[in-house]
């Protein structure tokens with residue numbers, strides 16, 4: 787999970803990577819004062835878990851895009867093979883109406899991967915601990 791907060795001194799964004807599902811877990815393992823150093827002004831300060839905000843990791847978007855292109859490419863390849871084999875057959879119309887499901891599959895997978903990450907980010911951000 788990618789977390790960020792704003793530097794207390796210069797307001798620059800401080801980015802850190804932690805693998806906790808919510809702020810309760812974060813404070814349980816790292817305490818109520820999380821020491822972070824600003825990359826812009828090198829000021830080391832402690833931040834409350836509520837100050838840290840989760841955001842979607844870029845790597846997840848990359849993975850989702852890869853899955854999209856791989857499944858999309860595989861389906862396009864299969865379709866191309868089917869077309870060249872069955873171009874003149876009568877069953878191709880029926881096949882095409884049934885196979886609409888496969889055309890939307892890359893979009894569904896892409897949405898699922900992004901959706902899962904969005905949900906994790908949402909669950910982290912919605913849960914605040916007592917100060």
Ligand SMILES: [Zn+2]
Nearest residue numbers: 793796824827
């Ligand atoms: Zn700073």
